[in-house]
Amino acid sequence: MSLDRRKFLGITALSSATLLTGSTHAHEIESKTDEVYGVLVDTVVCIGCRKCEWACNQEHGLSDKDLKSYEDKSVFKEHRRPNASAYTVVNEYRDPADSSKAYSMKVQCMHCNEPACVSACIVGALEKNELGSVDYDAWKCIGCRYCIIACPFQVPAYEYENPLTPQIRKCTFCHERVAKGESPACVSICPNEALTFGPRSKLIDLAHSRFKANPGRYHEHVYGENEVGGTSWMYLTAVDTKHTELPVLSAAPLPPLTEIIQHGIFKSFVPPLALYALLGLIMHTIGDKNEEQEVKE
Amino acid sequence: MTYKKLSLLFIAVVMIAISGSVFGVAQNTHNSELDKINCLECHTCPTPNAQDMCLKACPSVLQPEMKAAHTLVEAPDTFLIDELTDLYQPVTFNHKLHADMAQMGGDCGTCHHFSPPGHIPPCSDCHGGEKNPSNLRQPSLKGAYHRQCLSCHREWSHETQCILCHLPTEGKPLSVGFDSTDILGISHPVVTVPDKLVYRTPYESGPVVTLHHNEHIDLFGLRCVDCHKQENCSYCHDMDKETKITKTDEEIHAVCNDCHLEERCDKCHDTVEKPAFSHASTGWALNRYHKGAECRACHPTGKKISKLNRRCSACHSGWNSDNFDHAVTGLRLDEIHIELDCEDCHTDLAYNKAPDCASCHDEGTNPKETPPGEYLRR
Numbered sequence: 187m188s189l190d191r192r193k194f195l196g197i198t199a200l201s202s203a204t205l206l207t208g209s210t211h212a213h214e215i216e217s218k219t220d221e222v223y224g225v226l227v228d229t230v231v232c233i234g235c236r237k238c239e240w241a242c243n244q245e246h247g248l249s250d251k252d253l254k255s256y257e258d259k260s261v262f263k264e265h266r267r268p269n270a271s272a273y274t275v276v277n278e279y280r281d282p283a284d285s286s287k288a289y290s291m292k293v294q295c296m297h298c299n300e301p302a303c304v305s306a307c308i309v310g311a312l313e314k315n316e317l318g319s320v321d322y323d324a325w326k327c328i329g330c331r332y333c334i335i336a337c338p339f340q341v342p343a344y345e346y347e348n349p350l351t352p353q354i355r356k357c358t359f360c361h362e363r364v365a366k367g368e369s370p371a372c373v374s375i376c377p378n379e380a381l382t383f384g385p386r387s388k389l390i391d392l393a394h395s396r397f398k399a400n401p402g403r404y405h406e407h408v409y410g411e412n413e414v415g416g417t418s419w420m421y422l423t424a425v426d427t428k429h430t431e432l433p434v435l436s437a438a439p440l441p442p443l444t445e446i447i448q449h450g451i452f453k454s455f456v457p458p459l460a461l462y463a464l465l466g467l468i469m470h471t472i473g474d475k476n477e478e479q480e481v482k483e
Numbered sequence: 484m485t486y487k488k489l490s491l492l493f494i495a496v497v498m499i500a501i502s503g504s505v506f507g508v509a510q511n512t513h514n515s516e517l518d519k520i521n522c523l524e525c526h527t528c529p530t531p532n533a534q535d536m537c538l539k540a541c542p543s544v545l546q547p548e549m550k551a552a553h554t555l556v557e558a559p560d561t562f563l564i565d566e567l568t569d570l571y572q573p574v575t576f577n578h579k580l581h582a583d584m585a586q587m588g589g590d591c592g593t594c595h596h597f598s599p600p601g602h603i604p605p606c607s608d609c610h611g612g613e614k615n616p617s618n619l620r621q622p623s624l625k626g627a628y629h630r631q632c633l634s635c636h637r638e639w640s641h642e643t644q645c646i647l648c649h650l651p652t653e654g655k656p657l658s659v660g661f662d663s664t665d666i667l668g669i670s671h672p673v674v675t676v677p678d679k680l681v682y683r684t685p686y687e688s689g690p691v692v693t694l695h696h697n698e699h700i701d702l703f704g705l706r707c708v709d710c711h712k713q714e715n716c717s718y719c720h721d722m723d724k725e726t727k728i729t730k731t732d733e734e735i736h737a738v739c740n741d742c743h744l745e746e747r748c749d750k751c752h753d754t755v756e757k758p759a760f761s762h763a764s765t766g767w768a769l770n771r772y773h774k775g776a777e778c779r780a781c782h783p784t785g786k787k788i789s790k791l792n793r794r795c796s797a798c799h800s801g802w803n804s805d806n807f808d809h810a811v812t813g814l815r816l817d818e819i820h821i822e823l824d825c826e827d828c829h830t831d832l833a834y835n836k837a838p839d840c841a842s843c844h845d846e847g848t849n850p851k852e853t854p855p856g857e858y859l860r861r
Contacts, residue, residue, distance in 0.1 A: 233633050233643040253570060254651060257644055369614070377645075378633055379626030384619045392619045 222318035232380035234290030238372035245371035297418035305441035306336035319359030415439025571649030689752025
């Protein structure tokens with residue numbers, strides 16, 4: 187009996203340890219986030235020239251419209267969102283206290299530190315690159331579009347008009363350029379340097395130094411520093427971000443919640459086995475007792 | 484003893500290492516980190532040495548922001564910014580105009596945030612063509628230029644279009660719908676142009692000078708800069724009115740005298756406000772066809788308007804019986820008369836008068852009584 191008791195404790199300890207591995211997974215990524223690259227979008231400096239849109243479309247062969255057509259500011263009249271043929275768009279937001287003050291805001295994939303889309307992808311077609319980008323592999327994708335539902339920023343778009351080889355389309359963070367040590371196409375074209383590319387931790391320092399150097403000019407909150415566990419792309423705004431199109435999100439990363447349940451239960455198939463072992467053990471001990479009783483009788 | 488010596492040696496080695504990394508000049512002590520740095524980022528000469536470090540004058544820990552006073556004569560009036568020419572043509576920068584503006588505020592230091600005495604370094608001395616990854620706070624040259632311009636342009640004119648400064652490289656220059664050499668062409672909020680200005684002058688026998696401003700522009704086809712020659716931004720945007728320079732009598736009259744050469748005082752000065760110009764005062768009231776025409780259409784010389792030959796053919800030399808629609812005069816000619824040459828009826832080429840029918844109709848016909856066609860209005 188004493189041997190059985192020791193075995194039982196051992197098995198429960200093992201099974202609880204495997205259940206916890208789900209949460210340690212998240213911590214592994216977190217420890218890397220200071221080394222990843224990011225982009226700081228300073229909407230106070232942005233002049234809304236839309237050159238980033240042009241550069242992005244050129245880089246990814248999305249549109250062959252000439253540079254001149256991007257001078258058209260009338261597009262700001264309507265609120266646009268990134269779609270399958272535009273990975274980034276520039277919108278306008280206004281100061282609620284003074285509606286004459288307009289600021290421009292570039293929108294694209296935020297490349298979260300702990301991306302919900304990666305977590306939601308059931309085939310691993312989306313992956314967080316160690317350089318910071320959330321990469322998409324069209325060959326693995328089965329087109330379930332769970333990523334679209336999972337993304338808190340509503341970024342991934344789907345090629346609905348392409349019936350044969352539809353893909354998920356979103357900002358790639360120009361990961362090939364970044365791997366070569368270059369900055370993304372939008373960043374390198376930005377005339378006013380409203381976009382700054384660099385190691386994420388340095389960008390956070392930069393953001394706080396701008397608050398310090400320009401008192402009153404910014405709403406002193408680096409959007410993306412902590413939102414959903416931090417994002418590679420971060421924003422500085424003139425007004426509270428709730429007046430912009432950036433969604434109000436808590437600092438808690440989204441994946442762990444579902445992952446602890448989903449991944450934990452099925453991690454390496456140990457928990458199910460452990461459960462069956464436990465049940466077996468219970469049956470075994472009960473069976474033993476019955477046998478003993480039978481023997482006694 | 485040996486312990487002390489060793490520690491002294493150690494301190495010396497550390498000092499050398501620190502000085503080497505601070506100045507980055509001692510070639511022998513270059514470590515692998517320094518090898519990655521382009522010498523020309525900090526030095527003006529390719530081979531700096533301990534004697535001649537040729538360090539660029541850039542803001543640093545040793546030399547923080549510095550703004551010395553400079554006189555405007557040191558700088559050219561305009562220059563071409565072409566270091567980064569890529570998507571657009573180089574920018575012609577009117578330095579004088581901007582310097583004038585800066586004098587209302589922070590002087591040269593408004594833009595030249597680091598200007599040590601004796602020399603204003605060009606932006607490219609400190610701001611590199613590529614963003615410096617080790618100092619993300621410092622904008623690259625492109626960022627430095629654009630931020631310098633746009634921070635004010637956005638605030639003052641709310642215009643951030645690229646084509647306000649740049650012309651596109653391909654094809655013809657973009658038509659941006661204005662003449663950038665004139666005041667109204669400069670990116671600027673709407674300028675209210677006064678219709679009439681009345682000046683009270685100390686001239687006793689004619690204290691009132693009336694300027695029908697818009698009429699002057701229309702009459703003579705003037706551009707703002709034709710009269711407003713030496714005016715800079717501070718003329719309107721002077722924040723300190725106390726120090727506004729008062730003009731001498733000569734300077735005040737110079738604006739008018741450029742055109743009104745040797746004119747009598749009463750041309751402008753009067754005891755009452757002068758009425759606006761009426762063409763009827765010349766003895767030739769404009770008819771309905773001429774009323775809408777711009778003065779320049781008939782008086783093309785611009786500044787000096789002289790009397791014109793009143794004969795229609797003096798201007799409308801191309802008119803003949805084939806291409807002139809006589810109905811516009813109010814008389815549609817009948818089949819017989821429309822075949823005639825103009826001069827057949829208007830014998831003396833005086834088209835403003837009714838013709839003398841007697842040249843053909845010897846019985847003395849009056850065109851009013853027996854018309855040569857149909858009168859469209861009476």
